Amino acid sequence: MCESTKVIPFKTIPIDQAVGCTLAHDMTQVIPGEFKGPAFKKGHKVTSGDLCRLMRMGKNNLYVLDLKDDQVHEDDAVMELASVLSGPGVTFSGAPREGKLELRAEYPGLFKVDFEALTEFNMIQDVMCASIHNNSPVEKNNSLAATRAIPLVIQKNDLETAVKFARQHYPIFSVKLFNPAKVRLIITGNEVYKGLIKDKFQAIVEKKTTALGATLEEVVILPDDHEMISKQIKTYLEKDTDIIITTGGMSVDPDDVTKAGIEDSGFEETFYSAAVLPGAMFLLGYHKNTAIMGLPACGLYHKTTIFDLILPRLMAGEKPVQRDLAKLCHGGLCLNCDPCRFPVCPFGKSG
Numbered sequence: 001m002c003e004s005t006k007v008i009p010f011k012t013i014p015i016d017q018a019v020g021c022t023l024a025h026d027m028t029q030v031i032p033g034e035f036k037g038p039a040f041k042k043g044h045k046v047t048s049g050d051l052c053r054l055m056r057m058g059k060n061n062l063y064v065l066d067l068k069d070d071q072v073h074e075d076d077a078v079m080e081l082a083s084v085l086s087g088p089g090v091t092f093s094g095a096p097r098e099g100k101l102e103l104r105a106e107y108p109g110l111f112k113v114d115f116e117a118l119t120e121f122n123m124i125q126d127v128m129c130a131s132i133h134n135n136s137p138v139e140k141n142n143s144l145a146a147t148r149a150i151p152l153v154i155q156k157n158d159l160e161t162a163v164k165f166a167r168q169h170y171p172i173f174s175v176k177l178f179n180p181a182k183v184r185l186i187i188t189g190n191e192v193y194k195g196l197i198k199d200k201f202q203a204i205v206e207k208k209t210t211a212l213g214a215t216l217e218e219v220v221i222l223p224d225d226h227e228m229i230s231k232q233i234k235t236y237l238e239k240d241t242d243i244i245i246t247t248g249g250m251s252v253d254p255d256d257v258t259k260a261g262i263e264d265s266g267f268e269e270t271f272y273s274a275a276v277l278p279g280a281m282f283l284l285g286y287h288k289n290t291a292i293m294g295l296p297a298c299g300l301y302h303k304t305t306i307f308d309l310i311l312p313r314l315m316a317g318e319k320p321v322q323r324d325l326a327k328l329c330h331g332g333l334c335l336n337c338d339p340c341r342f343p344v345c346p347f348g349k350s351g
Contacts, residue, residue: 012061015054018046021062025074025152026098029057038098042075070156074099077127077149077159084163085121085129085147087171100148103131105138108213109175110316117169126150127162131173133349137212137312138175145173176316181214181242186222186232188249188258193223200300201247208307212315214243224249229261233292237266243291243314250281250296259283262294271322275329276348279306286319303340309348 013021023046029039039057040050046062054062067073075096082092082101091106105111113134122128131145138144149159166172185205192199199221206216218236222228229246236244249258262283263270270285272294278301283294291314299305309328313320331349 015051015060018062019048021046028098071153072156072159074149074152077154078147080163081127081147084166085172087174089175090144090173100146102143103145105140105142105144105175108139109177110312111136111138111144112174112176114169114172117172121165124162125158126154136343178213178315179317181315182217182240183209183214183243184218184236184241186220186246188222188224188229188246190223193221204299205245212312224257226257226261229258230264233265237287237290241290246294248297250283250294258294262292267292271325274306274325276306276332278302278334282306304334304342304347
């Protein structure tokens with residue numbers, strides 16, 4: 001039986017004296033290629049039948065804890081950490097697993113991370129938190145981050161420092177809901193307008209916008225005529241339109257006049273070019289509450305482009321500007337993997 005009734009933290013109990021003691025933490029077992037997880041959970045009372053398995057796990061001694069007033073067990077600490085790290089749209093549930101709690105998306109949307117605050121949080125003694133990338137589109141219940149106290153027992157003042165910091169920088173993590181945007185599309189190109197080739201852009205745009213909850217309200221095919229393009233954009237602006245998308249006509253070719261058509265249509269702000277490949281000849285603009293995107297022809301030939309990086313941010317109500325397009329330089333080179341694994345890849349994952 002367990003002989004000690006009052007112990008100090010991390011007092012070592014030989015395995016043959018552990019019968020009757022209650023485990024103070026999960027005991028992890030690793031069987032390569034088969035299993036990794038807690039063989040015994042925190043709170044399990046050791047029996048004589050457990051001794052052989054514990055020894056096979058390489059456990060010759062066990063820790064028995066007697067926490068002081070200035071100490072906090074890892075499971076209690078991580079509950080506090082998860083609570084203060086979770087902003088709107090971020091949730092967690094269940095008991096800690098091996099001292100760790102996972103933060104998940106409460107609803108679909110755009111995952112936001114205060115990167116600088118998260119870095120400083122991880123500078124605090126004996127706590128950590130790791131997350132997926134900022135600006136990642138997420139589905140309900142997607143894993144967003146995980147946190148824990150590093151030691152089995154953390155000093156209360158270190159925990160309080162971490163909790164206070166997270167509260168001061170709330171929210172470090174959040175999920176912005178996607179708005180049910182109304183999208184209108186202009187497909188440009190003489191060859192498409194004259195029926196010489198079949199348009200393929202509409203299907204691409206419709207698939208990507210509706211996947212985030214938008215509706216494609218209207219589609220018009222126009223020739224390479226910047227006045228006609230400009231007039232159609234103005235018509236869309238008079239309607240209930242959240243996002244206008246134009247396709248093609250964004251390069252330096254003399255027949256490519258879509259950019260000029262957009263610039264003549266009344267947008268107060270337009271930003272041309274992005275530090276992304278594919279998608280360098282991208283245009284982004286704003287007029288009151290309407291955004292416009294000029295998509296270059298690369299969207300026809302590449303599964304993932306600048307469109308996939310900016311669309312979710314517009315759907316979440318953000319208004320990226322030129323510096324945001326420039327910041328995509330770090331991570332802005334698509335590797336054209338086969339098969340494409342976006343968004344589980346480096347593309348667009350700027351710091």
